[in-house]
Amino acid sequence: MRKYTEDEVADELKELMDDRTTVQGQKAKIVSVSTVEMECVVKLLSNDLEITGVNLKGHTVNPDNSINQNGFILVPKVDSIVLINLIEDTKKSRWHAGDYYITMYSEIEEVLFKQNDKEVLKIDKDGNFSLMNKDNDSVLKVESGGNVTFHKGENKGLIKIDSLVAKLNALEQKVNDLITDYKGHNHLHPQGPTTAFVTPSVITDLTETQVNDLENDKIKH
Known part of the structure; x- marks a missing residue:
């Protein structure tokens, strides 16, 4: 096994430090949100700098450059505070907006789960819950007031x-x-x-x- 000299170890560490990715989170306020583009606009609390194209999740673009809307998505509430981070890059820090994504939330507008580009589950800020099938038809709907509806409720209420x-x-x-x-x-x-x-x-x-x-x-x- 080769033994490295102190100078070689120092050079390797220096190169590693030069290539490191800045991952420090920054606090920001939500300005606007687009669930179609899977991104939002935020304003940094530290200097009021407005950043566009902040991803709602870590992976938002498919290999063909189409928007990847699938997966579990937390939609932040406008004017709420979030923590944003840069997506890791092994070579250098990338500071353009598309590399930012939200890592922590203070308030949620709605929760979405999409599969094959179709909405499967949705929970809004009021606690209303909707579950859809592959044809986007309602399977289960639970309202915050306590009402529960199966399959659009065409068979009316359950028997007492x-x-x-x-x-x-x-x-x-x-x-x-x-x-x-x-x-x-x-x-x-x-x-x-x-x-x-x-x-x-x-x-x-x-x-x-x-x-x-x-x-x-x-x-x-």
């Missing part, structure tokens, strides 16, 4: 299981009362010159509906 069972039990009890009353009567049936009693047909009582007869306990509300 206790109320339904109570109504069914009331109907079943009414039918059972009629059956009991029917069984307690002697039914006359005319047969020519004489009238005979006829034994009524055997009718069984209804079994009352139970909650577990109807409930899917995997989904609750």
